[in-house]
Amino acid sequence: MTDETPQAETPQVTITVRNNGPYRVEGPIRLVDADGNEYPLTPGKGISLCRCGASTNKPFCDGTHSKLGFQAAERAVREAEGGNS
């Protein structure tokens, strides 16, 4: 007799750091404001979160980063070498 309990499948969330642009978030997520109010999101459709600070539709990216020439192209390997500070 085995004691194998099927593990619940953990929903996968992926956050992609876009070159010179937003954080792309894909997967089953809830996005809430500082008061805990939930933003309406379309299930199955990813979102892009502003990281340049210039969007007029925060927390979402509205494309302004490209007009500003926002630059950021970090790589996970470099972060791992220097530690996660």
Ligand code: FES
């Ligand atoms: S990252 Fe796109 S507007 Fe800020």
